[in-house]
Amino acid sequence: MNNAIDKKTLRSVFWRSFALQGAFNYEKMQNVGYAYAMIPVIKKLYKKENDQAKALQRHLALFNSTVAVTPAIMGINTAMEEQNANHPESFNSNSINAVKAALMAPLAGVGDSLFMGTFRVIAAGIGVSLAKQGSILGPILFLVLYNIPNIFIRIWGLKYGYQIGVNSLEKIQESGLMDKIMQIVGIIGMMVVGGMVATMLTVKTTLKFSMTGATVKIQSILDQIIPNLLPMLLTLLIFYFIRKKVSISKLTVSILILGILAHIVGIL
Numbered sequence: 001m002n003n004a005i006d007k008k009t010l011r012s013v014f015w016r017s018f019a020l021q022g023a024f025n026y027e028k029m030q031n032v033g034y035a036y037a038m039i040p041v042i043k044k045l046y047k048k049e050n051d052q053a054k055a056l057q058r059h060l061a062l063f064n065s066t067v068a069v070t071p072a073i074m075g076i077n078t079a080m081e082e083q084n085a086n087h088p089e090s091f092n093s094n095s096i097n098a099v100k101a102a103l104m105a106p107l108a109g110v111g112d113s114l115f116m117g118t119f120r121v122i123a124a125g126i127g128v129s130l131a132k133q134g135s136i137l138g139p140i141l142f143l144v145l146y147n148i149p150n151i152f153i154r155i156w157g158l159k160y161g162y163q164i165g166v167n168s169l170e171k172i173q174e175s176g177l178m179d180k181i182m183q184i185v186g187i188i189g190m191m192v193v194g195g196m197v198a199t200m201l202t203v204k205t206t207l208k209f210s211m212t213g214a215t216v217k218i219q220s221i222l223d224q225i226i227p228n229l230l231p232m233l234l235t236l237l238i239f240y241f242i243r244k245k246v247s248i249s250k251l252t253v254s255i256l257i258l259g260i261l262a263h264i265v266g267i268l
Helices: 007-019 031-045 049-058 067-086 094-132 137-175 178-200 218-225 229-243 248-265
Strands: 208-211 214-217
Touching: 007 031, 007 067, 007 137, 031 049, 031 067, 067 094, 067 137, 094 137, 178 229, 214 218, 218 229, 229 248
Parallel strands: none
Antiparallel strands: 208 214
């Protein structure tokens, strides 16, 4: 290979991964932190500024996952960037974001269950019980019990995510499986986006009318036709305007104003 990632670069990615939430935003969530962590890899693999800019732009796509498991995705993405840098003529760079989008939700489910639902609860229970007795060991044990598995998973995930990626990508590329994988992860990515729209975007109408003495709520009718129909329609409308090159700032302000007006009028 012309370019290969060394341990020093992986260590830089590891330390930078702790800043994943540092620039969290409601447009693309953890994308800035993710791109920041990938900068050492980008600088190591790509010498031309144009190639660096394209790689950085790739990693500014929407991303949101459990912080502790994210280095595993970074490791796989690092291996894919390495493959792309060494074989640009045959490697599909779109697969890098497709794989990232496909992995972030399943790993978030595992990560949230382990860290938010298990390790944090156990560590807090032990820490609080000692703190109530006036022991300084309470907060210390909480931090230790929670962060030991957290840091271990980060290190292990980054290391083996990279190794698995390096060992598998060339075989996949040579066998012609990449196109099929791209199709699969594309489908999974769309399912993830659809699930996020249904669970994270709440749009309900308060409109209702009376018919033969009974009150009929429009929202109930819509839910019977297609649950979460309004969030889906709003998402498609926003997507349409984005395709028309309308700026995100204008869309955000417009949605805010229209939402306030719709609430005042009594539509939403």
